[in-house]
Amino acid sequence: MEPVVYLGAVLVVAALAQWLAWALKIPSILLLLILGFLGGTLVSPDEVLGRDVLFAAVTLAVGVILFEGSLTLRLADVRDLGKPVLRLCSVTVVIAWALITAAGWLMGLDPQLALLIGAILVVTGPTVINPILRQLRPTRRISSLLRWEGIVVDPIGAILAVLVYQAVLVGNREDALGTALLTLAISVGVALLFTLVLAVVVEFVMVRHLVPDYLHGTLFLAVAAGGLVGSNMIQSESGLLTVTILGIVLGNRRTLHLEHVKEFYEHLQVLLVGVLFVILAGRVTPQQVLDNLWMALGFVAMLILIVRPVSIWLGLMGTETTRKERLLMSGMAPRGIVAAAVTSIFALELEHAAETVTGERREALVQLAEEAEAMVPLVFVTIVVTVAVYGLGVGRLAERLGLATTNPQGVVFAGSQEWVRQVAGALGELGVPTILVSQDAGELRRARMDGVRTERTNILSDYAINDLDLAGIGSFIAATDDDGTNTSAAREFTHTLGRANVYQVRREDSLQPEDASVTSGIPESASAVTAQGRTAARSTATKQTERTSSSHKLAARTPFRPALTYAQLEERVANGMTVRRTQLTETFTLVHYQERNPDAVLMFTHDGTKASVLTEESDVAESDVTLIALAPPRETGRGRARETGGGRARDTGGGRARDEAS
Incomplete structure (x- = not known):
């Protein structure tokens, strides 16, 4: 076999083995060695590359x-x-x-x-x-x-x-x-x-x-x-x-x-490890392993x-x-x-x-x-x-x-405002560990009184980035009032938790092109603007948005459904919305919940083993999960009884709420 063919095959095998090992959550070296042993039966690395x-x-x-x-x-x-x-x-x-x-x-x-x-x-x-x-x-x-x-x-x-x-x-x-x-x-x-x-x-x-x-x-x-x-x-x-x-x-x-x-x-290290294990394992024949197997075991x-x-x-x-x-x-x-x-x-x-x-x-x-x-x-x-x-x-x-977990599902929040404390409390009741990182002593004190773990530090400090104990933690949500801080913190935690598990609340400058035309001062009256003019206006708005908004390669994933900015979330809390925990069942599904709470912000689901951060692209189970959402206060009395069809319900508020519709 030509060396270039052999090396190309080794690279492909090494990459696929590590990807498959990640998907199956098993040590990649096991697959690399097994594939290396199998490859060695077909071609010897020594013959292709030479020992020296x-x-x-x-x-x-x-x-x-x-x-x-x-x-x-x-x-x-x-x-x-x-x-x-x-x-x-x-x-x-x-x-x-x-x-x-x-x-x-x-x-x-x-x-x-x-x-x-x-x-x-x-x-x-x-x-x-x-x-x-x-x-x-x-x-x-x-x-x-x-x-x-x-x-x-x-x-x-x-x-x-x-x-x-x-x-x-x-x-x-x-x-x-x-x-x-x-x-x-x-x-x-x-x-x-x-x-x-x-x-x-x-x-x-x-x-x-x-x-x-x-x-x-x-x-x-x-x-x-x-x-x-x-x-x-x-x-x-x-x-x-x-x-x-x-x-x-x-x-x-x-x-x-x-x-x-x-x-x-x-x-580079990931690439080299994969290639080395495949090649070195290929030097060992199955017969050599069998001859020494019992002694080796x-x-x-x-x-x-x-x-x-x-x-x-x-x-x-x-x-x-x-x-x-x-x-x-x-x-x-x-x-x-x-x-x-x-x-x-x-x-x-x-x-x-x-x-x-x-x-x-x-x-x-x-x-x-x-x-x-x-x-x-x-x-x-x-x-x-x-x-x-x-x-x-x-x-x-x-x-x-108690020193680690094979299912890290905890959440680190950068921020300690009221809705964050409520979410942390709701997750804590489901057995999900949380950490609130902030420099506001008063808000952290209130969180600690509710049994939430807190860290008083700057989220961009060396301590937060390098020394924060993340045992059991699987996700990070940057929710401070500064978009730049959120972006920087999300990029740092991506190295540890992976891009798929790092989020920041929606940036203020993340307007859609169709929204930008309204805020840019361009009139769009049907009587004054033709279809061609509206197209030009949208094009101008798009260009303006591209110039004024941050590059999306700098931003992390945006959590929650709908995705809201810090100011929009704070406005909803000021208007009386609180974090509530609702058990979705076959008789009270997600559709029923959204019909009753059309303005709710869906945040997390918990299926009994794992907490998942919801986004606008997430597939949300209709039932058999616990939903955590920022929603308006619950209606009480006869009106509510008619809504639920006579179902029983209980609401303790403040992140410790639980709907039970039957």
């Missing part, structure tokens, strides 16, 4: 992935978690390495290979952690701990593997220890030197605007690739440590504004049931982490692309080493290289099983512990 080119591309891609992840690590996220993070990246790693090595030896691996596989599998990795966290959305503390562990431990595992590999090549125990220590010192020194030089250069050119904005992504890509390759040329596999430290340093420099760079890298069982819980509980003993947090972290250690790539690289390196030496050492390395062929399928089975177990099972564990 393949592993060079894999090395660069893994470096870019780690650089992207480290750019997003904020030191502020762990200001209260410094000790646990340090333990996770040191004591826990050592314990896990020892236990994984023991497990590999018990399963029949050569002691030297067991040490190597133990070093490789101490990693978890952002490629598997981040998608799970994105779907699960746990508390800020748990999210920070898992992300820091996943990103920082990846290069540590790679360097540990280098130390073991160097010791294996030396053979002599006394020389092996000295070689390992020298390798470690060189790796750390090279990483720090490259980080210092590159960080200074990048900050210098960025602060002085010597590079245009459209080249920032390219600049950082070149810096990451240069740091990776340069470090590896001096000391093998030190490049991963270099790009990780460099990313953390650059990502935490306040003089640099890297949001657009991080967005570029986020898309026994090995993975020990990793899940013994290694991870013991290393977490011993490693975090005496830290400020809670028992529930340690329990959840004990059930969260999927392996990712770094483990797959490093295993494949070292298996190949052992083959090359066996070809370059002579004598008895050659025979020993040849035997070791033959046994190392079992490492690759062993690690891929480990990846598949751990991603399946942790990715599919951690949600239930997190829900039981």
Whole structure:
């Protein structure tokens, strides 16, 4: 097969697999690996691309992935978690390495290979952690701990593997220890030197605007690739440590504004992860997996049931982490692309080493290289099983512990005016978590008295954007009195919650062309304006609207039916309309409700499991849902009884109302 055909097919398969995984709400890596295994039965990546080119591309891609992840690590996220993070990246790693090595030896691996596989599998990795966290959305503390562990431990595992590999090549125990220590010192020194030089250069050119904005992504890509390759040329596999430290340093420099760079890298990382998993899985044949399946399953069982819980509980003993947090972290250690790539690289390196030496050492390395062929399928089975177990099972564990939810349906409101407080109260009665973000102390105090969670801060502050705990939150509605603030806040929360779940109340300048002609002062009397004149007037109004209204690419989705501006909503509340909660049934459907309340503003529906924000394009169920709407006060007495056909009703008002028509 031609390389261009193969690479094109890999891109298509990777994209479709990740899209399908999103739709099915399962870890994308499972589909990528399965499709990669199947693809490998048809064509071998080694034959199409060649081993040297393949592993060079894999090395660069893994470096870019780690650089992207480290750019997003904020030191502020762990200001209260410094000790646990340090333990996770040191004591826990050592314990896990020892236990994984023991497990590999018990399963029949050569002691030297067991040490190597133990070093490789101490990693978890952002490629598997981040998608799970994105779907699960746990508390800020748990999210920070898992992300820091996943990103920082990846290069540590790679360097540990280098130390073991160097010791294996030396053979002599006394020389092996000295070689390992020298390798470690060189790796750390090279990483720090490259980080210092590159960080200074990048900050210098960025602060002085010597590079245009459209080249920032390219600049950082070149810096990451240069740091990776340069470090590896001096000391093998030190490049991963270099790009990780460099990313953390650059990502935490306040003089640099890297949001657009991080967005570029986020898309690139998704692409690279999909392609790498498909290609690397294609190198493993089904027969290799079957030959080592039972050993691999026994090995993975020990990793899940013994290694991870013991290393977490011993490693975090005496830290400020809670028992529930340690329990959840004990059930969260999927392996990712770094483990797959490093295993494949070292298996190949052992083959090359066996070809370059002579004598008895050659025979020993040849035997070791033959046994190392079992490492690759062993690690891929480990990846598949751990991603399946942790990715599919951690949600239930997190829900039981109260640290996350697999169905995040909560709502963050930017604003705390009366109707917002009423909506929050109505949602709270249905078990939907809400957060009101505002700087108005009086309104927030009233909300807290009703049991609503509040945050007194500017919705555009660093705290609101970066540190607000969004556990259980699925949607965001910007409802302040300033359209610019609403737009900016919606754009920031889009990165976390997704464009489909972010809304802002209708902008004042979002007039339709037909409405604009009326407000622009253009007469439209039938006796004075011909059909051609009316067309010209509408065209002029359209052009005027395009010039005066904000670009719709800047605005988020508009909530509610009908979509109203802040002023229009406040006017309705001033006229006596309140938020009411109504149970729609087969005898009292949405049609009946709207006939009785033609001026009502439909806001949310709740089907018993999930709250949905209504828009003018939403399909609203006619029955069997709870409707939350801003509606006029309820009529009472005989008149109302005739309206409902004798149905019973009760209205407590103020967001705690409930219609019950029968």
